[in-house]
Amino acid sequence: MRLFVAIDLPADLAADVAAAQRRFGDAPGLRLTDPEQAHVTLKFLGAVDDDAVDGVERAVERAADDAAVEPFEATVGGFGVFPSLDYISVVWTGIRQGTAELTRLHEHVERRTTDLGFEPEAHTFTPHVTLARMDDARGKRAVQGVVREEDPTIGSFRVDEVRLKRSELTPDGPAYSTVATVLL
Numbered sequence: 001m002r003l004f005v006a007i008d009l010p011a012d013l014a015a016d017v018a019a020a021q022r023r024f025g026d027a028p029g030l031r032l033t034d035p036e037q038a039h040v041t042l043k044f045l046g047a048v049d050d051d052a053v054d055g056v057e058r059a060v061e062r063a064a065d066d067a068a069v070e071p072f073e074a075t076v077g078g079f080g081v082f083p084s085l086d087y088i089s090v091v092w093t094g095i096r097q098g099t100a101e102l103t104r105l106h107e108h109v110e111r112r113t114t115d116l117g118f119e120p121e122a123h124t125f126t127p128h129v130t131l132a133r134m135d136d137a138r139g140k141r142a143v144q145g146v147v148r149e150e151d152p153t154i155g156s157f158r159v160d161e162v163r164l165k166r167s168e169l170t171p172d173g174p175a176y177s178t179v180a181t182v183l184l
Helices: 011-022 050-067 099-115 137-149
Strands: 002-008 030-032 039-047 072-083 088-097 128-134 153-159 161-170 173-183
Touching: 002 050, 002 099, 011 072, 011 128, 011 153, 039 099, 039 161, 050 099, 050 161, 050 173, 072 099, 072 128, 072 137, 088 099, 088 137, 088 153, 128 137
Parallel strands: none
Antiparallel strands: 002 039, 002 161, 030 128, 039 128, 072 088, 072 153, 088 128, 161 173
């Protein structure tokens, strides 16, 4: 099964995430994510054998303990893209408050999962919530304009748990379910 480690946004922020997505209008080539499934990915693990899931769960528990992060407030806002404004593949909203705590959690999850044999991240961790993916460049200028000109605050929420999530690819997009929850 495909797994990742994440912080889920609460359901009451889904409408705010959807409102942020609407700022991009109907930019061609832009595929929006499901605001009901909004999350901050701490580590994407990819395909994991069923018999290894318990070990991954224990690694996430140890990582949360190692990080020693107490429950905290996170604020979501602003817009950004990966990898750059010249070549956009992902449109996101960032984390304005709570970045240090999320980064510490990421670093410990990264350490514990690489100890299990998972590949280390090839890029610097940027805590974010994916809003859309660009399938092609037709809407690039529209997206660039919004990212350059708008700086909304999406909302705030309390982070008090880390989740090991399953990602199942479906014809309608990915469907996520929680495999395990680790309290902070």
